[in-house]
Amino acid sequence: MVKLTMEAEERKAEREAERAAKQAEAEIALAEKKLLLAHELSLKELEIKARQSESSSDGGSIHAGPAGGRKVLIPENVVPNYVVGDDIDKWLTASEVALRAHGRAIGGGLVVFNAFASFAVDLCGFGSSCPAVCIVACFSGISLVIAVSVQSSCLLLLAIHLLLVRIMASRKVTTQQVVCMLFESSSDHDYDTDSASEAEEEAGDSGSEFSVREYSSDEEATLSADEGPVLEEDIDVPRVQKPGAEGFPIRRPDTWIAPNIEQPQLPAFTGLPGCRVNTENFLPVHFFHLFMDDVFLEEIVEQTNVYAEQYLRDNAVRLKPQSRATQWVPTYLEEMKRFLGLSFLMGLIRKPSLASYWSTSPLMATVIFPATMTRNRYLLLLRMLHFVDNALALPRDHPDCDRLFKIRPVLDHFVDHFSEVYVPGKEISVDESLVLFKGRLVFKQYISSKKARYGIKLYLLPESSTGYVYNFRVYTGRDSSIDPPGCPATFGVSEKIVWELARRLFNKGHHLYVDNFYIGVQLFTELFRVDTVACGTIHSNRKGYPRELVCKKLERGQCSALRNNELLALKFSDRRDVYMLSTIHDESTSPVAVWGQVAEVRKPACILDYNRHMGGVDRVDQRLEPYTALRKSYVWYKKLALHLFHLATFNAFIVYKDCSPESRMTFVKFQESVIECLIVVEPARVPRVEVVEDVARLKDRHFPDHIPPTPKKELPTKKCRVCARRSIRRESRMYCPECPSKPGLCVPGCYRSYHTKNNFWEIP
Numbered sequence: 001m002v003k004l005t006m007e008a009e010e011r012k013a014e015r016e017a018e019r020a021a022k023q024a025e026a027e028i029a030l031a032e033k034k035l036l037l038a039h040e041l042s043l044k045e046l047e048i049k050a051r052q053s054e055s056s057s058d059g060g061s062i063h064a065g066p067a068g069g070r071k072v073l074i075p076e077n078v079v080p081n082y083v084v085g086d087d088i089d090k091w092l093t094a095s096e097v098a099l100r101a102h103g104r105a106i107g108g109g110l111v112v113f114n115a116f117a118s119f120a121v122d123l124c125g126f127g128s129s130c131p132a133v134c135i136v137a138c139f140s141g142i143s144l145v146i147a148v149s150v151q152s153s154c155l156l157l158l159a160i161h162l163l164l165v166r167i168m169a170s171r172k173v174t175t176q177q178v179v180c181m182l183f184e185s186s187s188d189h190d191y192d193t194d195s196a197s198e199a200e201e202e203a204g205d206s207g208s209e210f211s212v213r214e215y216s217s218d219e220e221a222t223l224s225a226d227e228g229p230v231l232e233e234d235i236d237v238p239r240v241q242k243p244g245a246e247g248f249p250i251r252r253p254d255t256w257i258a259p260n261i262e263q264p265q266l267p268a269f270t271g272l273p274g275c276r277v278n279t280e281n282f283l284p285v286h287f288f289h290l291f292m293d294d295v296f297l298e299e300i301v302e303q304t305n306v307y308a309e310q311y312l313r314d315n316a317v318r319l320k321p322q323s324r325a326t327q328w329v330p331t332y333l334e335e336m337k338r339f340l341g342l343s344f345l346m347g348l349i350r351k352p353s354l355a356s357y358w359s360t361s362p363l364m365a366t367v368i369f370p371a372t373m374t375r376n377r378y379l380l381l382l383r384m385l386h387f388v389d390n391a392l393a394l395p396r397d398h399p400d401c402d403r404l405f406k407i408r409p410v411l412d413h414f415v416d417h418f419s420e421v422y423v424p425g426k427e428i429s430v431d432e433s434l435v436l437f438k439g440r441l442v443f444k445q446y447i448s449s450k451k452a453r454y455g456i457k458l459y460l461l462p463e464s465s466t467g468y469v470y471n472f473r474v475y476t477g478r479d480s481s482i483d484p485p486g487c488p489a490t491f492g493v494s495e496k497i498v499w500e501l502a503r504r505l506f507n508k509g510h511h512l513y514v515d516n517f518y519i520g521v522q523l524f525t526e527l528f529r530v531d532t533v534a535c536g537t538i539h540s541n542r543k544g545y546p547r548e549l550v551c552k553k554l555e556r557g558q559c560s561a562l563r564n565n566e567l568l569a570l571k572f573s574d575r576r577d578v579y580m581l582s583t584i585h586d587e588s589t590s591p592v593a594v595w596g597q598v599a600e601v602r603k604p605a606c607i608l609d610y611n612r613h614m615g616g617v618d619r620v621d622q623r624l625e626p627y628t629a630l631r632k633s634y635v636w637y638k639k640l641a642l643h644l645f646h647l648a649t650f651n652a653f654i655v656y657k658d659c660s661p662e663s664r665m666t667f668v669k670f671q672e673s674v675i676e677c678l679i680v681v682e683p684a685r686v687p688r689v690e691v692v693e694d695v696a697r698l699k700d701r702h703f704p705d706h707i708p709p710t711p712k713k714e715l716p717t718k719k720c721r722v723c724a725r726r727s728i729r730r731e732s733r734m735y736c737p738e739c740p741s742k743p744g745l746c747v748p749g750c751y752r753s754y755h756t757k758n759n760f761w762e763i764p
Helices: 004-057 087-099 113-124 152-169 175-183 193-203 217-223 282-287 294-314 333-350 368-372 375-384 405-421 493-505 520-527 547-551 605-613 616-627 636-659 667-681 722-726 749-756
Strands: 060-063 069-073 132-139 142-149 428-434 454-462 469-473 511-514 535-536 557-562 569-575 577-582 589-591 601-604
Touching: 282 636, 282 667, 294 333, 294 375, 333 368, 333 375, 333 616, 333 636, 333 667, 368 375, 405 469, 405 636, 428 493, 428 616, 428 636, 454 493, 454 616, 454 636, 469 493, 469 636, 493 511, 493 520, 511 605, 520 535, 520 569, 520 577, 547 557, 547 569, 569 601, 569 605, 577 605, 589 605, 601 605, 616 636, 616 667, 636 667, 722 749
Parallel strands: 428 511, 511 535
Antiparallel strands: 060 069, 132 142, 428 454, 454 469, 535 577, 557 569, 569 577, 589 601
């Protein structure tokens, strides 16, 4: 019996708790409505009263709190009755602290408790004699207010405050509006439903239940001024919206509606794609010189000689007499061309090491290398290769220090020439490439999807159809700054990169394709304003992307779309959900054949075009990677420079194909033609490449001769080829002029062994 009685009492207590909870919810809803209607109907009146309160003789003080000079008007008539005497100033100061406590943490709202204590207590029906203690803690954008009172019903006071915080966080009211509402006594106004209905009708189709005034940046500056009252005049600055594309209504930036299956009005393409220079009677090497002319190569020659002098001067004591560096002589233009030609040829003829290109082994011999330049000279040029004077470098701790200083002239030269020689077609893309480098480098990147995985990252803007690189930028670290002209200040780093790469093509109607690393709603909106439309995949959690589209469940093969002026947001369900953003396409679909399926599958046009035009950077990598001459031992800036030289050769090939569409020359043949012109500066010195050293030395007739004098030596010598293979260091004045490599040989023993034995190094 006792148990049944206890259960009945528990059920009764639960019902009473439920009724109390419902009553509290109703009171909170009523309080929310009263607060919002008070703002809607009485904002101007409250501002006038605030100004009158300041100028009156018995009330109003401007108290400067700890907010760095900002002054907020707190009328003295809102001080609770329990605050008397000298405590009034302390209460006002505490209120100022509460008003300024993390004022920006919740989107412009204020954490206020003491300032509306009397108003909230009157609302609860306890008069103004209820003591309360306020603890305000602001951290990580969260405002926490704990009210401690002798009255348990003051929990409603906390609920009202949390309600205000929620309203301010949702941007329905501003900071100054909340201050005005809280400083006005609740007993001075009566709220009627008819007035509220009239306010709702005045709001029209604004999209929200209540129309709230928004303050511009100029008004906020006025509110934070050091002199004069806080509310000087009622200035209403309307929101300025630029019109959308033709046929699109002007809507709020966050308003997404169902599309109308109509093709958006796109800006006309006014670019003139193709080569900008006269290329009549041009050979392949002339196209190469469009990007690497003699002026550019002369600058490299000059800086290489300057660095060699600095190196020899700074290391004169440390260098040994037999060091290769002590044999340095200044280089010149023709020699630099031969050096570049051999470097390009190493990409076509792959060998395990640099020294193997000068090998005399029957299996590894390539006679063009020793016939063009000695191994030591090539390695010495590679060691001294330089592009800028080190004396001009700033210290690493200097704020203007450039991490790309070592290669800055090369970067600037190619950025200018790539955009001056050729104009890409309508479809372009932005993506990243990676130059393999595994050494120590502060801006080295890891990209798992790239073949190199580790290296120096380049942002490229190529033409989608050919892969011609119109512009590029080198990534130098997360702390690097980029501020392209005309770029909105609110852009993130990835959006600024797109703006920097594409800004030379603005106002021409280009179609830009980007992936989800660079894409953003604001970026596409700003690009549309400069007559550049864009399309790309996007992360579902990007700012401004419609949440209702992300949350919508789709079956495989289905798609859904929303439109906001020129922006089209689309979700397509395939093996996974794909999110697209485009200012080019509508929501139409096209049938495509899928491998392994009999029936065709319909896919959105934006996805099909994205897959078709996004591969510009991949096309560049596929063309360059099989013929790269980069070596593991290269310093990072030399490795990057040689990669850019190779990229310039590829761009020259694209221009050649554009100017000679009937030509069937491949990229390999184009490189061979350029290399031959760079290497064969002195045709008489180059032997017939089809003659192999070991075949030539064992047939025909060979007659020894003295090594001819050179400009620096009247009686020059060479290492004996046979003695060197026997690990004997011996110089000879005689050589064989008929052999392709013109080896030095001791006469008569070594000379006879070299021309009569296969293994000439074996001692009889």
